[in-house]
Amino acid sequence: MHRIVTFGEIMIRLQPYDYLRFVQADSLEFTFGGAEANVAVSLANFGLDSVYVTKLPAHEIGQCAVNSLRRYGVDVSEIVRGGDRVGIYFNEKGASQRGGLCIYDRARSAIADAEPSDFDWDEILEGADWFHFTGITPALSKNAARICEEACAAARAKGIKVSFDPNYRATLWTLDEARKTLARYSGRVDLLITNADQARDIYGIEIPAAGAGGRLSDESCVEVARRLAENLGLGKVALTMREPRSASVNGLSAMLYDAKTGESAFSREYELHIVDRVGGGDSFAAGLIYSLLKGADIRTSVELAAAASALKHSIEGDFNMVSLAEVERLAAGDGSGRIQR
Amino acid sequence: MHRIVTFGEIMIRLQPYDYLRFVQADSLEFTFGGAEANVAVSLANFGLDSVYVTKLPAHEIGQCAVNSLRRYGVDVSEIVRGGDRVGIYFNEKGASQRGGLCIYDRARSAIADAEPSDFDWDEILEGADWFHFTGITPALSKNAARICEEACAAARAKGIKVSFDPNYRATLWTLDEARKTLARYSGRVDLLITNADQARDIYGIEIPAAGAGGRLSDESCVEVARRLAENLGLGKVALTMREPRSASVNGLSAMLYDAKTGESAFSREYELHIVDRVGGGDSFAAGLIYSLLKGADIRTSVELAAAASALKHSIEGDFNMVSLAEVERLAAGDGSGRIQR
Amino acid sequence: MHRIVTFGEIMIRLQPYDYLRFVQADSLEFTFGGAEANVAVSLANFGLDSVYVTKLPAHEIGQCAVNSLRRYGVDVSEIVRGGDRVGIYFNEKGASQRGGLCIYDRARSAIADAEPSDFDWDEILEGADWFHFTGITPALSKNAARICEEACAAARAKGIKVSFDPNYRATLWTLDEARKTLARYSGRVDLLITNADQARDIYGIEIPAAGAGGRLSDESCVEVARRLAENLGLGKVALTMREPRSASVNGLSAMLYDAKTGESAFSREYELHIVDRVGGGDSFAAGLIYSLLKGADIRTSVELAAAASALKHSIEGDFNMVSLAEVERLAAGDGSGRIQR
Amino acid sequence: MHRIVTFGEIMIRLQPYDYLRFVQADSLEFTFGGAEANVAVSLANFGLDSVYVTKLPAHEIGQCAVNSLRRYGVDVSEIVRGGDRVGIYFNEKGASQRGGLCIYDRARSAIADAEPSDFDWDEILEGADWFHFTGITPALSKNAARICEEACAAARAKGIKVSFDPNYRATLWTLDEARKTLARYSGRVDLLITNADQARDIYGIEIPAAGAGGRLSDESCVEVARRLAENLGLGKVALTMREPRSASVNGLSAMLYDAKTGESAFSREYELHIVDRVGGGDSFAAGLIYSLLKGADIRTSVELAAAASALKHSIEGDFNMVSLAEVERLAAGDGSGRIQR
């Protein structure tokens, strides 16, 4: 069984019920999420040996975070216990023309305050096939950025594939800070998962003018991926294309580019009625990692990843609670939403 | 007041709230439903004397099932009490590209284990104008199939109209078993309510090639109905046409064919934003039975039935909690969804 | 800071959760609302000094109504305490082809039974810049109608701008009663906020034939506004145009006409996925009052008002819990519903 | 099967969840209750033919009230539909030293506004064995008081037993009004169910000085009952004795006096941990009516009635959802609260 290691911050997600705003709420959904934890849960759902690495306080709220992963089959044995608090994000769902709202309260969390010495990457990555992280983690603190670097180095040394999603968050750091820090990971990543905006903002790729409807042509997408691969020495580049018609309805598709062969593949496009907007990118990443680990070709891989991402939008919470069979069924073309009796 | 008798299994319906999946839920909606019970409640809502026949345990969970019908005015005096358990179905709502999920736990329910001697159809059907059942009931057990046969025979003997919806469920029996058993009801049914897929799978009607968008032409629909009527000796045949664009949006329309006159009528087509997908067919059946009992023509009847079915998709749970006035208003063309103040 | 006074009835709003109907519910949302209170809360949300005037019983249920306003920053110091009951409205959300349902239980409420002597308008309106009310209040009782008249007269005497929305409710009075009573406010209102149907039904304006899709041409809208202004001596007229495709999806746009210059401006049109249909007009009114008080031109004003109204449809409850920044962002064109992190 | 007719007002009961107060709540339990309806549901639960008579609006909220009775097997066929509103009571649970709070909003309800001609008591009481009402109903309106009189007269004429509980509510009328009106029913009641306080306040019975702990001696209780029977010409008198240690813990016992034999019987005393305080007296009344109808002796009857009342305090809502078997088990002495598996 493939063993994948993800590293990052799992946060408490506090969200009003239905479409209530915080100022109307007196009850909050109490779940957990975070970009890398979302990937870890997806991979466990797909049946892989998914190991999630982070630091969490020893108290009961830290235990809740551990349990949220353990419940869905993620290996939590590498989680370090210590520190003072679990990061929190307050999340409001958007609807129609009103966008969702996300307020971070994650400063001084256990993982942001962690020491590099908390993690022995040589031991953690033993036997692993893949390592995944995102740009959110180095944004948390200097230490967190250094821990990411050490993890990448250890993975490289062991010949473990590394995937990375820059996942830029303007509330965590400036573009300038992000660019400088993320540059340190260049040359250590095999698969980059991003979109055109981040290619431009983080990696300085010039984006061709979009066509009608603000949509890049397929050729432009391939060109962006080609340049990213060239500039950053990547093996593969995946781009997701989201067309937000409103907070309730989005278009979604994706592209995967193989730098070795120069080939690219595009998924079908989905028209999404959104239940929960968070975690679509993480679900895409997990689908892609799964497919590539299983040796699927780029067409099959991008379809599976896009289907996983599409399904996430119908799932409440951060974690993509869908089975591999459900993802494969959608990737194979059945998007009718019929009842499975 | 018209008296209609329906016979079948009423089950506990356990469903997570909102769009949660079972693996995320720690609370379930506790309601009741089942194809024939749904028809019975609709008919009571329309003001008829609606008698529901089944067998339910004497314990408190059985009592809950009885109360769920009694609450909405269904006559429960013919329900036999006994047996061990109430059948259950676990139901997850679908959304967007993710289909709903339905897991049956109904084996060995009181009605599946019932004896033919539990029901004295001559007495039960005394004074009735109509008898309705579906293919789910004979699928439950050999005894249940035999009880259906006895009910049909008694209805025929008393000159009571019989309507039937094959309602094929692959998790209950194979197509082959269904075909053999349902053949026993041929010649005893006046109104068949079905769709093109079941006409082909159960009754062996060859379906003409669909046009663009996978849609049968009106002529093909009529031809299917004509052949069904001919082969099975039916007075009327109703076909529902569903176009599932996703689990969130469906198209819906219907056709009613009168074998005596050879005339047919099509309802308008509805674009549905789905609140709950279950029970659309049962609501259609109830609308049709009501209209035909009231002596409406086929055009009026199919419009009322389609409107009842359309409204069901906006109602939570199995039962179609809409009034006759609401159905008539929609059948008359007001689908704007304005607030009624 | 601008001081705006609104006067009307705040009611308990009892609503089943999700899309449940009353006959299915055993739990109700317990919130408060009412046309003028909705305007008052919006204006407080926009940062103005918003004073709401009504009469409410001294008991705890009356206190809940007071608190519902106080919580969101409305000045409640002019609310008179006394009388027996708080008016109630039972509200069911509509969905798809099923319209919402609203049952009033507001007879003999404290404000309907209030005496003109309960309110000293000269004192209440001291320092105010604007007075707003709607046609619902005079419909409550003879006394309420007379109190509205006295408020208008006092406002006029102090040179305070008055806005009015006829808000006709057939369950409160007949068209004939409405026409007679509302005629008494003519000449005392500066800004009328209405739609084409009410222009015709209440004010006898002949509406030109609608074009395809039942939509009035822009020219016809302007013509309706021009005649209203002329007939009623208004400074400005705003018309809202709603195209209800179903209870789930509506089109929405608006027009503002300036009688002094003869100029008019139309907002962009929004495609709304409706979370809660109530209060869209009140949110529009609040946006308009805010803009006009701030001295915005008619184009800016109608866009802000339409954006506020559009956002309301994404908010649960009567009150439009959106910030000025959110309204301005949408008015400026960002309706993509992206997450604000 | 014994047929019992009860007459009164069924109200909406709106209650915050848990121990929340109204000013903290944004969600309310939506159930139904009322002294006589509570008796009717208890009697249906005990398996009798229980007919409840009232007037309720034709709209959906009125229908909810009908369904709340129908669900539990009460015969609703004699309920008159019409009028404007369903009475409401807002109820807060008490706890520890804080008493419960009950705010009535029942003026102008359909039954308070009903006409004597709405009810044909000769027809309604046909075949009945018992008629029960309480002092709340005549307190509603002059008409309601007159309807009660007519019902009593019709019952007397048919030789039907009549039971009555004065159920004095200071928020509905003064003691003086109550005394005058209730005097009109003297001589028409066979069984009076009351307590010492009401015996003194309503019927002018002098109560002997209480002993230690504010508790009347058994002899004093019998003396009170004897005088009541004598003064009012009663066949039997039941007194309930409640010792409220706090809103969470009460002592409860009861006495039944037979005027014909001069014998009396006392129930055991229960120490109650209170889940819901409302409806304890109505449950007692129902237990007593059931027992007396079944011909039980006074000892058996008072024990069954007290056990029914005790159990009610463990049940949420107004209605006493316990079975006859459960009441009999407690009356027989098993108050250990063991799990029934």
Next chain:
Amino acid sequence: MHRIVTFGEIMIRLQPYDYLRFVQADSLEFTFGGAEANVAVSLANFGLDSVYVTKLPAHEIGQCAVNSLRRYGVDVSEIVRGGDRVGIYFNEKGASQRGGLCIYDRARSAIADAEPSDFDWDEILEGADWFHFTGITPALSKNAARICEEACAAARAKGIKVSFDPNYRATLWTLDEARKTLARYSGRVDLLITNADQARDIYGIEIPAAGAGGRLSDESCVEVARRLAENLGLGKVALTMREPRSASVNGLSAMLYDAKTGESAFSREYELHIVDRVGGGDSFAAGLIYSLLKGADIRTSVELAAAASALKHSIEGDFNMVSLAEVERLAAGDGSGRIQR
């Protein structure tokens, strides 16, 4: 780390909220429980390597059961997947004089239908220190009884300690059946956990007459334990003594007898305010197993076990979600319930 294996049936537990009865509920708590699973979760909470063995369907409801254990750290790798259904128990909380109600719907569950060949006990018990089961499992089916026998035999062969709680349930089998089947385990069990009633009913131990308040003297308890140990060849016997004053308040204490030394120890007695009555015995068993594995003396062991059991009564659901530190604090005497800040 000590490795303990438990074997049995984990069921869905469906329970109305608060003190609602099933006939009042439209929402159910959806949790999982079962005597042996409860022990397994407690032991995982205490930090041991707790392995739970059962059979569960492969579908999502079966997965929910697996996740409920995995979430709390139980090793689920030995759970066999297959079969049709998860057993269910419907549970109502009792209060005051009303006892809780438990309705089983567990016939034909995956574990009841399991084959002995589904479990390779030699492999499962490899490295284990303890095996625990209860009398509920052999009551499920002939096969289940045989599987228990094979497990005991394998444990004995490996020198693993075996503990057993007869846990007689009259709804599963008769006393006679229980006696015969349980006799087969005699001689294979080291620690018996039971109470005086079951000692008499299952093992034929004559119980001395109880003293005032229905309470056995300490001497009698020891005598019962001594005879059990003698008759059944046990190493230790634990007896729990429950004094149910009502469903809300119970007294609880326990005794542990060591057959080797003839010594016995009694725990302190707790006065319990009950939140949830289920699982008290299982929590006692887990506390005892933990203590004995850790080599504690009988006094320390019985105090820890009684404290664990006492705390369970304050915890919602079947599982005893308390930490070892909390149990030790109570065992050490701090039952004041002060807030831990």
Next chain:
Amino acid sequence: MHRIVTFGEIMIRLQPYDYLRFVQADSLEFTFGGAEANVAVSLANFGLDSVYVTKLPAHEIGQCAVNSLRRYGVDVSEIVRGGDRVGIYFNEKGASQRGGLCIYDRARSAIADAEPSDFDWDEILEGADWFHFTGITPALSKNAARICEEACAAARAKGIKVSFDPNYRATLWTLDEARKTLARYSGRVDLLITNADQARDIYGIEIPAAGAGGRLSDESCVEVARRLAENLGLGKVALTMREPRSASVNGLSAMLYDAKTGESAFSREYELHIVDRVGGGDSFAAGLIYSLLKGADIRTSVELAAAASALKHSIEGDFNMVSLAEVERLAAGDGSGRIQR
């Protein structure tokens, strides 16, 4: 109207529903609380002009905290907006022998990070009659301690009465730190509200040996108060005496000592069935401040304060949502918990 200023930290209170533990919860109550905010709300409920001073972030979560106070009539105009986060406390209710659990996540909150220059005490205290704070606030940070000092100094300068409750929290600072910091307020406080344990631990008062049941004699209480007054130069000292029998039942009484006259008064003792344990001391403080401001004698004052505290234990959340009338009724002796109709 008396104007009282309180200063401190208002936190988010996140609590599982019912008696669930965090590890079981997926939904949390979202309310607000904090020692001084609790006092402020109580005083507003009693009808005084209650001004609460703190610092809160400008974002929506900060706004929720503001609204929670505004809703109940607290004057929020002196709240400074800024900083990054709102402090949080995670709270689990205790029951029976299991104590409540409180986990603080309040480091780096806006008020802990506030600057002395954020508050102009001369302006804030203008027109005030009383200033209240507790030992929690100086424990938050050096700055917070200094702000308290400045507030005390300003109050003293203006001749405003100052009350103080040391409210020692071991998770915020050590006893040693507390002693040193709190010493700085000596001589600036008029009324000290504390208990015997804190008198000993913080102020070094030797406590006489307790009698049976761990209870101090009345004489000892007076002696403790006398020494506190003497040592710290206080005008009055209040001591609360809590006897925790379990987390469900507590005894509660209080004593007030007047240093000027040397007189003392004891309240009656309450037996509390606890709904929510938090805020009992704050409710006592508010009752005392109210009474003393109104000029009541010490006997009346301590009874009112104790009654307010007793009632708080029946109220969910931090805030004591009881009216003055309810407190006075209980202080006058009616603790029967009867329903107020």
